Amino acid sequence: MTTQEIKLRFGIIGNSPLLEHAIDIAKQVAPTDITVLITGESGVGKEIFPQIIHQLSARKHGPFIAVNCGAIPEGTIDSELFGHEKGSFTGAHEARKGYFEGVNGGTIFLDEVAELPHNTQVRLLRVLETGEFIKVGSSKAQKTNVRLVCATNVYIPDAIQQGKFREDLYYRLSTVPIQMPPLRQRSEDIHLLFKKFASDFADRYRMPPVELTPDAVRAMLSYTWPGNIRQLKNVTEQVSILEKNRVISLETIRKYLPDENISRLPVIVKGENKSNDFSERELLYKVLFDMKKDITEMKTIVGALVRHTGIENSDFDHLTHRNPDFEKLKLRSEVPMSHSTALTVPVQPTPPLNPTPLPASQIAHRDSISATSTSIGHVEHKLKEAEPFEEHQEVEESLSLQVREEEWIKRALAKHKGRRKRAAQELGISERTLYRKIKEYNIEE
Numbered sequence: 001m002t003t004q005e006i007k008l009r010f011g012i013i014g015n016s017p018l019l020e021h022a023i024d025i026a027k028q029v030a031p032t033d034i035t036v037l038i039t040g041e042s043g044v045g046k047e048i049f050p051q052i053i054h055q056l057s058a059r060k061h062g063p064f065i066a067v068n069c070g071a072i073p074e075g076t077i078d079s080e081l082f083g084h085e086k087g088s089f090t091g092a093h094e095a096r097k098g099y100f101e102g103v104n105g106g107t108i109f110l111d112e113v114a115e116l117p118h119n120t121q122v123r124l125l126r127v128l129e130t131g132e133f134i135k136v137g138s139s140k141a142q143k144t145n146v147r148l149v150c151a152t153n154v155y156i157p158d159a160i161q162q163g164k165f166r167e168d169l170y171y172r173l174s175t176v177p178i179q180m181p182p183l184r185q186r187s188e189d190i191h192l193l194f195k196k197f198a199s200d201f202a203d204r205y206r207m208p209p210v211e212l213t214p215d216a217v218r219a220m221l222s223y224t225w226p227g228n229i230r231q232l233k234n235v236t237e238q239v240s241i242l243e244k245n246r247v248i249s250l251e252t253i254r255k256y257l258p259d260e261n262i263s264r265l266p267v268i269v270k271g272e273n274k275s276n277d278f279s280e281r282e283l284l285y286k287v288l289f290d291m292k293k294d295i296t297e298m299k300t301i302v303g304a305l306v307r308h309t310g311i312e313n314s315d316f317d318h319l320t321h322r323n324p325d326f327e328k329l330k331l332r333s334e335v336p337m338s339h340s341t342a343l344t345v346p347v348q349p350t351p352p353l354n355p356t357p358l359p360a361s362q363i364a365h366r367d368s369i370s371a372t373s374t375s376i377g378h379v380e381h382k383l384k385e386a387e388p389f390e391e392h393q394e395v396e397e398s399l400s401l402q403v404r405e406e407e408w409i410k411r412a413l414a415k416h417k418g419r420r421k422r423a424a425q426e427l428g429i430s431e432r433t434l435y436r437k438i439k440e441y442n443i444e445e
Helices: 003-010 017-029 048-055 077-082 118-130 156-161 167-173 187-205 214-222 228-242 250-254 272-306 316-322 324-334 360-385 401-415 420-427 431-441
Strands: 036-039 064-068 107-111 132-134 141-143 147-152 176-179
Touching (some): 017 048, 017 176, 036 048, 048 064, 048 107, 118 167, 187 214, 272 401, 401 431
Parallel strands (some): 036 176, 064 107, 107 147
Antiparallel strands (some): 132 141
């Protein structure tokens, strides 16, 4: 069967080389029993390829079942896949066959396989390696002969790094990987898909099909389509139903294309609480390290001011010109802050009387220290008289981690103009954690 015949049989629309390459791989592996892993973004049409593989294989007369791993509760997924014995858990009033027993000789399609719990991943690995499985509550191994095709929209190497997916299972599943291209990489197919969907909806709702103007077609081709084919189909259906004019202009189609700069909330997945705790801990560490850095920098400036011994004139302007570190300190003192930190310049102790004459070098050093102390005292007097350095009340610095955390979140959002994804990357946390913190602190964006 040729690639064109496969597309006609399974209703695949498009002439993209990436799409045809994926179909060609599925056609080649179909006659074998090799495990196939189909990857790609959500909405690209991954569910069609397991059917292609099954129908073009020797198992086409056997059963085929598609299992959504993310839709089955963690406590019952082992029973669904491998079955259970009577009385193995509460509510198990009778023995039950699982999919691996009931689909013996056929094909099982595990959709969203990255959502499998760790215990189920271990059981699945045993099936792939030995062809055996054990029912829940049983100690007897049973043989099975099934073809396994899996799909996921998760980048599994990242899930392995996060400890959510077993590396050995990944290599067993991806014997032959098939990568489904996103719609933005199939721009030549966008208009074809739109016309196909428009024709289908026209037949369903008994109305003339909608058409796009050239400007509207260009807008559709330049859009990134984050929801891929599923989003394109929804947009086409909305336009077909809501628009009275059957010719869709550029201004009209723009109303149905969401802003690409809006923040997209992450999907809540299993096992994310641990990563959230870890991300919050990282944020607290970042705040503490930044506080330590500020204190260290302040100590360096004060130390440089104290060690300054090259003052020739006690004039304030001359001192700030000679000492750039002191100028930095002055600029910092003029910046409005929510709190102030008292800086104390240590005074050199007066040397005790010594009847023994000092060497000339020590006498010069002593005179230099005395001159420096006199100059610093004069500068302090000038600072008190200067208007920008009026007396102020010292406020104890807040050490609340919550306050610092809220401040850093506001800074990150302001820096990236409210783009939560980039702000979360800047803070080193997940976008979901950032969204929760914004709600918790009632931060206005």
